[in-house]
Amino acid sequence: MSTMTLFHSPASPFVRKVRVLLHETGQQDRVALHEVQLTPVSPSSAVLQGNPAGKIPVLRLADGSLLYDSRVILDYLDAQHVGAPLIPPSGHARWRRLSLAALADAILDAAVLLRYETFLRPADKRWELWEDAQQDKIERSLAYFEHDCLAELASHFDIAAIGLACALGYLDLRQPQLGWRQRYPGLAAWFAEVERRPSMQASAPA
Numbered sequence: 001m002s003t004m005t006l007f008h009s010p011a012s013p014f015v016r017k018v019r020v021l022l023h024e025t026g027q028q029d030r031v032a033l034h035e036v037q038l039t040p041v042s043p044s045s046a047v048l049q050g051n052p053a054g055k056i057p058v059l060r061l062a063d064g065s066l067l068y069d070s071r072v073i074l075d076y077l078d079a080q081h082v083g084a085p086l087i088p089p090s091g092h093a094r095w096r097r098l099s100l101a102a103l104a105d106a107i108l109d110a111a112v113l114l115r116y117e118t119f120l121r122p123a124d125k126r127w128e129l130w131e132d133a134q135q136d137k138i139e140r141s142l143a144y145f146e147h148d149c150l151a152e153l154a155s156h157f158d159i160a161a162i163g164l165a166c167a168l169g170y171l172d173l174r175q176p177q178l179g180w181r182q183r184y185p186g187l188a189a190w191f192a193e194v195e196r197r198p199s200m201q202a203s204a205p206a
């Protein structure tokens with residue numbers, strides 16, 4: 001039976017990270033999904049009641065307390081199961097995997113900002129230099145994952161791999177013209193494998 005509620009939007013890659021971790025750790029039945037409609041300029045009142053920043057995901061626990069953002073929710077949920085942790089508990093591995101997860105989040109931050117820039121901002125108010133800088137951030141991060149991290153990614157489907165898998169899935173959703181697979185064949189091969197995981201399939205945006 002569900003004891004927690006996740007405020008979500010199906011396209012949000014930050015929500016997807018949480019849904020993937022829930023699935024990977026066998027906890028998906030503990031959380032009910034509550035879908036909300038929101039953008040930065042039209043927040044959801046249900047979300048605002050839980051998170052003054054108006055951002056998803058928000059997780060409401062059985063006792064009514066609220067957790068946000070995705071990193072905090074992932075940390076909480078990873079402590080709620082008995083399997084191998086997806087966030088290393090200590091030592092070098094912890095800081096390395098959390099740093100890679102933060103880099104994946106940086107790709108997501110830039111890609112979501114670009115989505116808002118192209119989808120929400122009036123065309124005459126757009127700033128090309130700023131858009132190019134966000135795109136460069138994505139490219140530099142993908143190049144680093146491709147050239148320095150492939151073996152690390154392949155070693156565990158953990159917090160870092162979940163973050164990057166959700167980032168690549170979001171690029172496919174919102175920037176299908178980007179063609180990242182041609183420039184990053186190692187990431188393409190890795191993603192082709194991980195996107196077949198049941199957790200990724202179950203959380204794919206409709």
Ligand code: BEZ
Nearest residue numbers: 009011012013112115174
């Ligand atoms: C999107 O539609 O791209 C989106 C929705 C919610 C959060 C972030 C992105």
